[in-house]
Amino acid sequence: MRDPTALLGARLASELQETIEAIQQAGRAAATVELDQSSIGRVSRMDALQQQALAKRLLEQLLLRQRKIEAALARINAGSYGLCCACEGDLEPERLGADPAAVFCMACAAERERPE
Numbered sequence: 480m481r482d483p484t485a486l487l488g489a490r491l492a493s494e495l496q497e498t499i500e501a502i503q504q505a506g507r508a509a510a511t512v513e514l515d516q517s518s519i520g521r522v523s524r525m526d527a528l529q530q531q532a533l534a535k536r537l538l539e540q541l542l543l544r545q546r547k548i549e550a551a552l553a554r555i556n557a558g559s560y561g562l563c564c565a566c567e568g569d570l571e572p573e574r575l576g577a578d579p580a581a582v583f584c585m586a587c588a589a590e591r592e593r594p595e
């Protein structure tokens with residue numbers, strides 16, 4: 480017997496673990512410049528600041544991903560997983576296969592991505 484929601488839930492749980500580890504790494508990278516500020520030259524400091532800005536942006540993306548995964552896991556617990564958050568229709572299995580944390584069905588996602 481195969482329960483697709485249980486399989487996707489397991490994928491979400493392991494992705495959450497990976498995301499949390501990546502957040503800790505990015506957090507350290509984003510904090511590095513503050514620690515090293517006095518010990519490095521001006522050019523390498525600009526470089527380090529750029530690296531830090533990238534790490535901060537990555538960190539924001541990862542935190543967003545973490546929230547999305549946690550919300551999907553909460554929907555599994557609540558029994559509302561696999562339903563579109565806009566039209567409450569079923570999410571396409573291939574959409575959940577591509578992103579188990581997907582929130583909207585293809586039609587609603589396309590609707591939202593369209594410019595005003």
Ligand SMILES: [Zn+2]
Nearest residue numbers: 563566584587
């Ligand atoms: Zn929808």
